[in-house]
Amino acid sequence: MSEPPKILKISTFASKSVIHGFGTRFFSLPELRDSLPSLNIITLTQIHSSKVLLNSAGEGDGVISRDPGTILVIKTADCLPVLIKDDEERIVAALHAGWKGLCKGIIFKGIAKIKNLGFNKKNLRVALGPSIGPCCYSVGKEVFECFKGNGLPFVKRGENLDLPSTAIEHLTSSGVNIKKISVLPLCTKCTPELFYSHRRGEKGRMISFIGLLKPETEVKIKL
Numbered sequence: 001m002s003e004p005p006k007i008l009k010i011s012t013f014a015s016k017s018v019i020h021g022f023g024t025r026f027f028s029l030p031e032l033r034d035s036l037p038s039l040n041i042i043t044l045t046q047i048h049s050s051k052v053l054l055n056s057a058g059e060g061d062g063v064i065s066r067d068p069g070t071i072l073v074i075k076t077a078d079c080l081p082v083l084i085k086d087d088e089e090r091i092v093a094a095l096h097a098g099w100k101g102l103c104k105g106i107i108f109k110g111i112a113k114i115k116n117l118g119f120n121k122k123n124l125r126v127a128l129g130p131s132i133g134p135c136c137y138s139v140g141k142e143v144f145e146c147f148k149g150n151g152l153p154f155v156k157r158g159e160n161l162d163l164p165s166t167a168i169e170h171l172t173s174s175g176v177n178i179k180k181i182s183v184l185p186l187c188t189k190c191t192p193e194l195f196y197s198h199r200r201g202e203k204g205r206m207i208s209f210i211g212l213l214k215p216e217t218e219v220k221i222k223l
């Protein structure tokens, strides 16, 4: 049997000067640090908020950087990891988007913050990683009430919340071109061989990352 993958990438999002990946259950933060020894790795204390930080660690659920040599990390199990860059590869961002963060408008806030730094929303490219799929995400009424109460769109499949489609709605409503959104359509709960899932009773989380590389960056494993 071949080794399971440590990292999944989206080929339409990949490029030379931006490194990105969605770790499976076989990849860890220490391994990321060992792989990129010369880089500054930013992790967050995630609190299911809509707080997006600029180039710093701390409490929040999103982080943006314009610094080559800085890698942004988001941890998720069933929530959706959202990675963003611009076409000219001068800015990157990572967002942790569960239903609470989406309902609080984390995508709108993240995109607005990037725009306020002088970037054109039409030039943004977005990759959505593995999350719990509409196949498995049964939620209570309070979830839909939250979106309605905040006047934000959401997508249902039957009585389930469709987390990736809701994120896509928020991205396009924020001004991101739908043609520049790539999705890794894997359900964390349906894919135990690759992912942790809180809905399956597991405690572990996967790490997703994105960063602008310096030309001389040393990458010790194939990412």
Ligand SMILES: [Zn+2]
Pocket (backbone or CB within 6 Å): 132, 133, 134, 135, 136, 187, 188, 189, 190
């Ligand atoms: Zn599923």
